[in-house]
Amino acid sequence: MEEQALSILRDHGLSVTTVRKGILDVFLKTGQALSHSDLEGQASGQLDRVTVYRTLQAFVGKGIIHVIPTSDNSLRYALCRDACVDGHHHDRHVHFICHHCGKATCINQLDVPSVRLPRGYRMQEVSMVVHGVCPNCD
Amino acid sequence: MEEQALSILRDHGLSVTTVRKGILDVFLKTGQALSHSDLEGQASGQLDRVTVYRTLQAFVGKGIIHVIPTSDNSLRYALCRDACVDGHHHDRHVHFICHHCGKATCINQLDVPSVRLPRGYRMQEVSMVVHGVCPNCD
DNA sequence: ATGATTCTGCAACTCTGTTGCAAATTTAGT
DNA sequence: ACTAAATTTGCAACAGAGTTGCAGAATCAT
Numbered sequence: 001m002e003e004q005a006l007s008i009l010r011d012h013g014l015s016v017t018t019v020r021k022g023i024l025d026v027f028l029k030t031g032q033a034l035s036h037s038d039l040e041g042q043a044s045g046q047l048d049r050v051t052v053y054r055t056l057q058a059f060v061g062k063g064i065i066h067v068i069p070t071s072d073n074s075l076r077y078a079l080c081r082d083a084c085v086d087g088h089h090h091d092r093h094v095h096f097i098c099h100h101c102g103k104a105t106c107i108n109q110l111d112v113p114s115v116r117l118p119r120g121y122r123m124q125e126v127s128m129v130v131h132g133v134c135p136n137c138d
Numbered sequence: 139m140e141e142q143a144l145s146i147l148r149d150h151g152l153s154v155t156t157v158r159k160g161i162l163d164v165f166l167k168t169g170q171a172l173s174h175s176d177l178e179g180q181a182s183g184q185l186d187r188v189t190v191y192r193t194l195q196a197f198v199g200k201g202i203i204h205v206i207p208t209s210d211n212s213l214r215y216a217l218c219r220d221a222c223v224d225g226h227h228h229d230r231h232v233h234f235i236c237h238h239c240g241k242a243t244c245i246n247q248l249d250v251p252s253v254r255l256p257r258g259y260r261m262q263e264v265s266m267v268v269h270g271v272c273p274n275c276d
Numbered sequence: 277a278t279g280a281t282t283c284t285g286c287a288a289c290t291c292t293g294t295t296g297c298a299a300a301t302t303t304a305g306t
Numbered sequence: 307a308c309t310a311a312a313t314t315t316g317c318a319a320c321a322g323a324g325t326t327g328c329a330g331a332a333t334c335a336t
Contacts, residue, residue, distance in 0.1 A: 015333055015334065037322095
């Protein structure tokens with residue numbers, strides 16, 4: 001686990017620090033998509049809000065995590081499955097958010113179906129988010 | 139235009155006020171998906187922030203407008219195309235957000251493709267948002 | 277080990293969104 | 307058209323989310 005976090009940081013050209021390893025560990029342990037405030041609470045030892053913001057930004061920029069927009073206006077972040085090159089994310093899977101427990105999950109088995117946009121539109125990223133009730137809460 | 143706003147309000151059982159007609163007019167005129175701050179600026183005469191929030195909430199609740207989540211953490215709102223019953227939205231179309239001009243558009247011609255979730259997940263709402271460059275900015 | 281670079285945490289600030297309340301407006305009944 | 311009840315508005319005050327600048331601490335490369 002510790003090792004995994006370390007190599008993720010190295011592989012993406014980020015310097016290895018306690019905070020970054022800590023935050024990555026939370027992602028690795030929970031396997032969930034987490035909000036900013038989730039992280040502030042869960043990571044061992046109190047984290048500075050500002051540092052969390054900047055760390056998440058760095059991770060997104062390097063393609064370590066991706067952003068999941070939700071209709072309740074609270075962004076979630078989740079580990080990228082495969083190698084995401086800097087800036088360009090290949091996370092074309094569906095995301096699920098449970099109305100009951102609030103947990104956000106990557107449905108890795110389910111890719112976002114491709115759509116054909118009307119003439120003139122150029123597509124860069126797609127996101128598909130399903131809201132509903134998850135297996136645990138049903 | 140004026141008439142249209144008025145009948146929308148009546149049809150959804152909301153009392154008719156200057157503010158509500160004004161906000162609806164902006165939606166009708168622009169035909170775009172607007173953020174909260176778009177509205178604060180655009181509506182004729184200065185609007186109180188709080189009133190705009192409450193008006194949008196009321197409209198969403200009554201099915202007059204729907205919410206579009208974006209990955210830059212700013213919700214957009216857009217008129218519902220058809221009759222949306224209270225609370226239950228039938229806006230299953232794809233949304234597009236331009237990275238260049240920032241405008242959000244409903245692609246009414248394009249329905250969100252249906253997906254089959256893994257066993258145990260119960261689906262309530264789906265949203266599909268495409269980020270890219272729109273015809274005007276290309 | 278050391279200097280250069282990067283990261284962290286603090287303070288202070290802005291922006292976003294919410295709540296309570298009194299005055300103004302709208303609605304419905306007569 | 308008038309009035310009472312209900313709803314809406316705008317203000318003030320607040321809570322939370324997110325940003326910026328900077329000095330000290332940690333990390334990296336040599």
